[in-house]
Amino acid sequence: MAEAFKCEAVTKSFGRRRVLDGLSLTVEPGETVGLLGANGAGKTTLLKILLGLLPTDAGRSSIGEEPSRSLSAVARGRIGYVPQTPAQFAWLTGRAMLRYVGAFYPRFDWRYTESLIGRWKISLRTPIGLLSPGQQQRLSIVRALGARPDFVVLDEPIAALDPATRLAVIEELVQEHRVRGISIIFSSHITGDLERLCNRFVVLAGGKIALNESTLSCRNWLRIVVNGPEELLRTVDFSRYRRVRTPRAGERVLVALRVEASESIAQLPDGLSASIEDTDVESVLSEWMQ
Amino acid sequence: MVLARPFILFVLTLFYMLAGFLTLTQEPGRKVSVILIMCAFPACGVFAIATQRVIQYTTAAGSLGLPRHRESMRIGQLWLVGIFVGIPASIAAACGGDPTYIMLLLVPAAIGVLLAIYSRWVFLLWVTLAVTTRFTYSFGAWMPGLGNAWLRTILVVLSVAALYWWLGLANRLAQRSLNASLVIADARHESSTASIGEALGADPKQYDLYEKAYDRGITAIVAGITDRSITKRVLQVGLAMPGRTNWRFVGVMVAISLAALLFLHVRNPHSDQPAGYLGITLLAAVSLFGQLNAVMQACKARTNEAALLVLTPRWPPQDKVKSLFLQIILERQTGIWAGWILVSIFASIFGLVGAEELFTSTVVMIATGSCATGALLLALSRKVFKEVSLLTIATLLCGVAGTVAFLFGAYGKAQGQMLGLGLVLVPLAVGALSFSIRPVQFPVRMVNKQ
Numbered sequence: 001m002a003e004a005f006k007c008e009a010v011t012k013s014f015g016r017r018r019v020l021d022g023l024s025l026t027v028e029p030g031e032t033v034g035l036l037g038a039n040g041a042g043k044t045t046l047l048k049i050l051l052g053l054l055p056t057d058a059g060r061s062s063i064g065e066e067p068s069r070s071l072s073a074v075a076r077g078r079i080g081y082v083p084q085t086p087a088q089f090a091w092l093t094g095r096a097m098l099r100y101v102g103a104f105y106p107r108f109d110w111r112y113t114e115s116l117i118g119r120w121k122i123s124l125r126t127p128i129g130l131l132s133p134g135q136q137q138r139l140s141i142v143r144a145l146g147a148r149p150d151f152v153v154l155d156e157p158i159a160a161l162d163p164a165t166r167l168a169v170i171e172e173l174v175q176e177h178r179v180r181g182i183s184i185i186f187s188s189h190i191t192g193d194l195e196r197l198c199n200r201f202v203v204l205a206g207g208k209i210a211l212n213e214s215t216l217s218c219r220n221w222l223r224i225v226v227n228g229p230e231e232l233l234r235t236v237d238f239s240r241y242r243r244v245r246t247p248r249a250g251e252r253v254l255v256a257l258r259v260e261a262s263e264s265i266a267q268l269p270d271g272l273s274a275s276i277e278d279t280d281v282e283s284v285l286s287e288w289m290q
Numbered sequence: 291m292v293l294a295r296p297f298i299l300f301v302l303t304l305f306y307m308l309a310g311f312l313t314l315t316q317e318p319g320r321k322v323s324v325i326l327i328m329c330a331f332p333a334c335g336v337f338a339i340a341t342q343r344v345i346q347y348t349t350a351a352g353s354l355g356l357p358r359h360r361e362s363m364r365i366g367q368l369w370l371v372g373i374f375v376g377i378p379a380s381i382a383a384a385c386g387g388d389p390t391y392i393m394l395l396l397v398p399a400a401i402g403v404l405l406a407i408y409s410r411w412v413f414l415l416w417v418t419l420a421v422t423t424r425f426t427y428s429f430g431a432w433m434p435g436l437g438n439a440w441l442r443t444i445l446v447v448l449s450v451a452a453l454y455w456w457l458g459l460a461n462r463l464a465q466r467s468l469n470a471s472l473v474i475a476d477a478r479h480e481s482s483t484a485s486i487g488e489a490l491g492a493d494p495k496q497y498d499l500y501e502k503a504y505d506r507g508i509t510a511i512v513a514g515i516t517d518r519s520i521t522k523r524v525l526q527v528g529l530a531m532p533g534r535t536n537w538r539f540v541g542v543m544v545a546i547s548l549a550a551l552l553f554l555h556v557r558n559p560h561s562d563q564p565a566g567y568l569g570i571t572l573l574a575a576v577s578l579f580g581q582l583n584a585v586m587q588a589c590k591a592r593t594n595e596a597a598l599l600v601l602t603p604r605w606p607p608q609d610k611v612k613s614l615f616l617q618i619i620l621e622r623q624t625g626i627w628a629g630w631i632l633v634s635i636f637a638s639i640f641g642l643v644g645a646e647e648l649f650t651s652t653v654v655m656i657a658t659g660s661c662a663t664g665a666l667l668l669a670l671s672r673k674v675f676k677e678v679s680l681l682t683i684a685t686l687l688c689g690v691a692g693t694v695a696f697l698f699g700a701y702g703k704a705q706g707q708m709l710g711l712g713l714v715l716v717p718l719a720v721g722a723l724s725f726s727i728r729p730v731q732f733p734v735r736m737v738n739k740q
Binding site: 048051052053054055071073074076077079081083085088089091092093095096099100101103104105106125143147 | 501504505508509511512515517524527528530594595597598599600601602603604605673733735
């Protein structure tokens, strides 16, 4: 079976600024991938390239078996996209927008859509531009899911949602994934939510993939902060660690396997002090975003 | 609400101090005139600003459901009439002014109101008059007309009518903002039409009717989405583009233009109306550019919506999208062309314009249509949208050069005219060629932006 999403050696620049630099990524059918990265890391650009909304300078991308830039109607019918800006079709009411967009899909699932609207308490009579950002985001997600897509791309869709609704959205996606085996790429800064949904994390930095690791592996990591004289730190071999960062002279931040943490600390030479700083996935992953 | 702004208060104080000084320094016979003239300007300005504020605050207050806001607004408006019309009028009367002249102080107030609401029309009228009369009539030239008692009476009656209408503005706006109020009420999770109506003290049947009409409109539009294609109306709704031609507006514009030409003809049968006709052509040409620019602006502003549409299974192929854009481009121009042609035909029939003016105007309109259409087609067929495109500028310059060559440089010479016509049509030809061979840029991609 072909990959759900695939891009190979994709390069993209805006003016002189290279946003993606020979990036390759594959998302298998039924896989849920959390896309992370600092602001401006190229997450939205990558998603747009995967969807065929932006041309690449070099490299290629595909959805299913079809090139992203020339998707057939069938392939397009299998895509659900939630863009970063939630206020789409701001001049229409929620109901009108769903009827309008729904008409572009031969098999838009109205029953499912109404069930989501009811559960997420979305006001359909209000022009979308007048809705709160949270309501707009809910509506945007409903629009994308109403088409019952197989490939879902969500670009920071939950930033404006309250915790309860965020959880409800994530649970809905988890349910859709479990029941229908949909593939999801979910870009967000809220790692906790991604952890609930995604079975893999991809971190973008410097136009490349800085980390591509399963959620399970990431849960087994923790951060160790080592302090000591810079001269001494330079003599230590940190190559066994997954990540080594130098925030300032005389300090190293390491990402180590949870089970090896105590042993790692014990093996450090005298004159260096080490402490386990953060143990949650968000803190660990943030090491690749800096 | 108007006087609370320190800047406005400062300017008004300064103005009235100056008025007071001038009044005191004048001989008794001229005091009233000075008072009236000096108080006319602030009255006009204050009423224009106040009208904007009434619109703004009534809509907001109506949406928020503030109690008795309409009554408060009307009281505020009456105060303004009292302060800026009543008090100066009383002072002028105390100075022994003629009441029929003093009542003319209502006119600037009414003009202020009309300026605020129909500024577009006033501007249009002003431009038309400025062009058609070649700036020969100064304000002062009209002033002696005020000596006519009938004219004064008409002006006062019209001004009273305008101000009466203005006093009811808040009420009418509140009715109009009912939908917005319902929207806010809905956002408060009022569960039914009845509860919304109850919460607002509105007739729920009104909202029902509105909603049904809206639903019917959407039903008609989505009927244009099929497996094979979509209609241009679907694309226009998706990108919030201007829709159908407003033929009523076109009719009104034609009537106003003809009335203006006729008026100028009656005033001076030999010199005014050709310039007036050229002025009308100029306005039509500017509108033509504006209409097509609005299409491009809609494409630029709705890239997110466009992205969602192209990812849907029923989004039509490139050729069809191109054809939709061409239909929209034609539709956007139809009303203006029709209006201008009608004015030209009637003006020719009634002998209001000569062959030379008709010829000149036709060239200007063709050049504008060519440049506006060509620029839009070029923009739509580029890889990315650039605010400043050398190719577009070059082609537009060709159109301008062609017009100049056609009308002036080579007037009367067949070869020169052919060259001019060729240059005039260059933008359209280049745009059409580019649009036909290149993929349409949809969604629009802004340069250096995601």
